[in-house]
Amino acid sequence: MKDLSLHILDIVQNSVVAQATIISIGIVVDKKNDYLGITIADNGNGMSPALLQRVMDPFTTTRTTRKVGLGLPLLKQNAERTGGSMDIKSVEGRGTDLMVVLKPSHIDCLPMGDMAGVVAMLICSYPNINFKFSHRVGANEFAISTPELKEALDGLPLNSPSVYPLIKELVSSNLDELQIGELG
């Protein structure tokens, strides 16, 4: 993957396939402590302890179309080579929590990428899933969720083509502000 937002887009597909109805994506940036944390939590099918043990194995997948599953191993590799880590907790029937920690100052740390586009794409592609997204930089936070957007759009479907650019702009202008707040 070229950046972290693409990793997030990829990992969230796992939650979608696990029939989650609520998916929370949280990003925390703490420059002072050289910390970048990404959490993805869902209330999907979860994994059995046996599957959970094998899940980091690139030759583990629940798909039938191919024999490899690289989403999690690739993210783990990218986290670990910055000196960070990745941890998964899962309870069958309850859901899965993924926690990734990276060191942003490390030269191998991937850039964040187009997070606004990823958030908007997920929200607009899966209107029946309740997404909660939050991004915290230092003391400032931006949060948005599917129900809030549905209410503001008042009956206009999230997957109508003209909605995507609006949501992307809403998210990106707020994320830009977080960056500016951090610098100032």
Place this chain on the structure above:
Amino acid sequence: MTKVKSLADLKKMKETLQTKIDIREKGDASESLVQIKVAMATCGIASGAKAVMEFLMEELDKRGIQAVVTQTGCMGYCYAEPTIEVKLPGKEPVIFGYVDNKKADDIIEKYIKNGELVDGIIPTNFESIDNK
């Protein structure tokens, strides 16, 4: 275009959109729309499927083609990612491989608008080998 910065701004923008969309939705059921599925698994995303999906959503809207663009999983053609499946109304779905923005543009202009096929089609009949 005015900046959308808050939910209130979004609400305002929505008012201006509503009329345009009303006409569209009453005019056609989803069966008569062009349906496009972009393969968005690890293989697809790593090869640039997100950019292609973004391009398709924006361009189809701009060019006034009524289409539904959705995501799908890996179709097993990882070697040819990004792949997209295009279903024109009343026709069998066709899968295109190695789709970048240029190819996506070709697909819109040639296949979606004129029904003319474009290079890079992955032959498939949607049946597993077992059923043959």
